[in-house]
Amino acid sequence: TLPEEMGEYLCETMLDQIIIIGDTREKHRCELEYQRHPFVVKISSGWREVVGINGFKVGDRLLFNTSNIYDNHTFYVRSLK
Numbered sequence: 001t002l003p004e005e006m007g008e009y010l011c012e013t014m015l016d017q018i019i020i021i022g023d024t025r026e027k028h029r030c031e032l033e034y035q036r037h038p039f040v041v042k043i044s045s046g047w048r049e050v051v052g053i054n055g056f057k058v059g060d061r062l063l064f065n066t067s068n069i070y071d072n073h074t075f076y077v078r079s080l081k
Contacts, residue, residue, distance in 0.1 A: 001040060001041070001042050002041050002042065002043070004039050004040075005039075006041070006064065006066075007039040007040055007041035008038070008039040009066065010032060010034075010041045011034065011038055011039060011041065013069060013070070014034075015032060015069070015073055016031060016032060017029055017030065017031050017032065017073065018030055018032060018069070018073050018074065018075055019072070019073055019074045019075070020043075020046070020047075020050050020074075020075045020076075020077055021074060021075070021076050021077070022050055022053065022054035022056075022076075022077050022078065023054050023055075023078050023079070024053055024054055026053055027074075028046050028049050028050045028053075029046055030043045030044075030045060030046030030047055030050065031043070031044045031045045031046060032044065050077070054077075054079070055079075056079055060079045060080070060081055061079070061080040061081070062077050062078070062079055062080070063077065063078055063079075063080055064076070064077050065077075
């Protein structure tokens, strides 16, 4: 589940899919799932691949950059460890 502020932002876009690019610069298509609560959004598929390839671990603090979300539906993510 994504943080509430990000969920609220994504609810405004109503995108079904996004592309996530991590530290390795590899692109991954991920699907979004919107819950009944207006600001609850989950990445329903593709996230495991992003985590595995980029070496993210439970407890890592991740920074998401959504500056290209309207242009090409892309998120950039990196670990702040």
